[in-house]
Amino acid sequence: MTLKIHIADGAAPYEQVRAQISEQARSGTLPVGYRLPTVRGLAESLGLAANTVAKAYRALEADGVIETRGRNGTFVAAAGPAAQRELASAAQEFAARARRLGQPQDAALTAVREALRAAYGD
Known part of the structure; x- marks a missing residue:
């Protein structure tokens, strides 16, 4: 999974994370069942606050793009x-x-x- 945050873009960082993961899941770059990094892990790798990534994950889950399986992690969902x-x-x-x-x-x-x-x- 490759994500790039562009501060000068004008879009909020959580929205950039949400949009990029959503697009990669929709295109098949992230296959169904792919385990996403933890909130903290992704936040660290992107240089973002954990709350920013958590907000993106919540939005993606609400959209049905990802699903959280408790302590097992967060995965790309099989929907649509x-x-x-x-x-x-x-x-x-x-x-x-x-x-x-x-x-x-x-x-x-x-x-x-x-x-x-x-x-x-x-």
Whole structure:
């Protein structure tokens, strides 16, 4: 994760942190499940007050971009486009594995339909 704070920018430092993390999560640069640095750790590395980074993290959590898992840390959340990217990635992995196993497309599709039916209770 690369963040740069530009004091002369005019935007508040917490807003710069929020915007940059949000953009990196949205673009996939920060993948779903990526563990973010601690508030204090990021504040130190950026030369900011811990309260500034905490404010950015709170805003990101309210936006659904990140999620805090108690003492386990703060992670990029799987929501919206991020969840769609993760789903597409899982589908690509499944397709590649089905092909490696020598399975035809209809067998792979049947396997997916049965798995979805079992998962969703249809």
